[in-house]
Amino acid sequence: MTELGKITIRLEEVDSTNELAKEYIADSLGEGAVIVAEVQTQGKGRLDRVWESPKGGLWLSIILKPGETVIGDKMGVIPLMTGSAVAHAISTFAEIEARVKWPNDVVINGRKVCGILSQSIVHDDERWVVVGIGVNVNNKVREGYEFSPVSTSLTEELGEELDVDSLMKIVVCELEHFYNLLKEDKSDEVLEDWLGLSDTIGKKVKITTPTEEIVGVARGIDENGALILELENGDSQIVNVGDCRHLE
Ligand code: BT5
Numbered sequence: 001m002t003e004l005g006k007i008t009i010r011l012e013e014v015d016s017t018n019e020l021a022k023e024y025i026a027d028s029l030g031e032g033a034v035i036v037a038e039v040q041t042q043g044k045g046r047l048d049r050v051w052e053s054p055k056g057g058l059w060l061s062i063i064l065k066p067g068e069t070v071i072g073d074k075m076g077v078i079p080l081m082t083g084s085a086v087a088h089a090i091s092t093f094a095e096i097e098a099r100v101k102w103p104n105d106v107v108i109n110g111r112k113v114c115g116i117l118s119q120s121i122v123h124d125d126e127r128w129v130v131v132g133i134g135v136n137v138n139n140k141v142r143e144g145y146e147f148s149p150v151s152t153s154l155t156e157e158l159g160e161e162l163d164v165d166s167l168m169k170i171v172v173c174e175l176e177h178f179y180n181l182l183k184e185d186k187s188d189e190v191l192e193d194w195l196g197l198s199d200t201i202g203k204k205v206k207i208t209t210p211t212e213e214i215v216g217v218a219r220g221i222d223e224n225g226a227l228i229l230e231l232e233n234g235d236s237q238i239v240n241v242g243d244c245r246h247l248e
Contacts, residue, residue, distance in 0.1 A: 001180050004062055005172040007033040015042040017061035018132040022121055025063055025128050034172060036060040043134060046104070046117060056139035057153070058164050062175065064129040070182060071120055071127045076225030076240060077187050078118045079104040080194045082131050085174035086114050087197050090135075093167050094154050099199035102218065102227050102244050106135075107199055110246065111152035133171065137164050191221060200244060205229070209242040218244075 007029065014020050014037040021035050037060075040053035053059045066078070083100040090098035090106065090113070098114075101107045106114035117132040136153035138161045145151055155161055181190050195201060200218045207214045207229070214237060216229035227239045 004032045004176040011037040013039045021061040021130040031065040058135040061132045081178040089170040102200040111150045204247040206245045207242040
């Protein structure tokens with residue numbers, strides 16, 4: 001069993017915990033290490049977008065080495081399992097229902113409270129994955145982010161401040177559970193859990209990919225975590241990446 005968080009590096013400020021984690025892999029910090037910062041000055045979303053990371057939020061990265069099979073076939077499961085871990089952690093810790101939105105968000109009442117950035121890198125011919133997790137906890141969020149127009153933080157939802165460090169420990173513990181299932185080739189259990197938490201499945205959605213916009217009803221996910229859409233003409237389409245907007 002792989003333990004996560006045995007080594008935890010805490011920083012007051014960093015450009016991006018994901019970027020630092022990638023450097024630390026080069027320094028052989030090893031699988032399971034966690035890097036957490038109070039503030040990120042250049043927090044990153046997907047496609048090099050800006051992730052605003054002021055004081056009060058939970059900004060962390062975890063170094064994983066899941067093996068060639070997972071990286072080859074199941075990379076898409078990693079952000080989904082991370083979303084499940086965060087949603088369970090929030091529901092346990094803050095006693096508020098958090099759900100997952102395909103492919104990399106956790107939402108409360110449809111508002112984005114967490115984004116996930118999973119990146120694979122090669123070092124010395126070995127493949128590693130850095131999973132970045134950003135949760136709006138006690139920090140304020142603004143409305144109208146271009147790629148996630150409705151956002152929230154835990155403090156806005158609950159009307160009280162939470163202990164960020166305690167939340168982090170539960171997130172890491174939940175992720176350890178799902179990560180070990182994935183490594184034991186039980187990704188079907190991981191995906192089953194995600195489906196049970198999903199805010200996306202059953203909804204009409206618009207997916208924006210770098211090349212097209214697709215509208216359809218989200219009917220499920222395949223074994224790699226790709227979204228299965230039912231198009232208006234009744235055909236099915238599988239989508240691996242993209243921004244997802246719920247239309248209903
Ligand atoms: C994500 O990208 O949602 C991935 C966010 C990952 C952040 C973590 S924090 C720790 C680790 N270190 C890093 O540098 N990153 C990871 P995406 O789905 O592309 O959404 C990005 C978009 O969300 C931005 O373009 C904004 O529109 C919006 N956004 C920016 N900051 C936000 C925030 N704090 N809360 C909600 N939405 C935000």
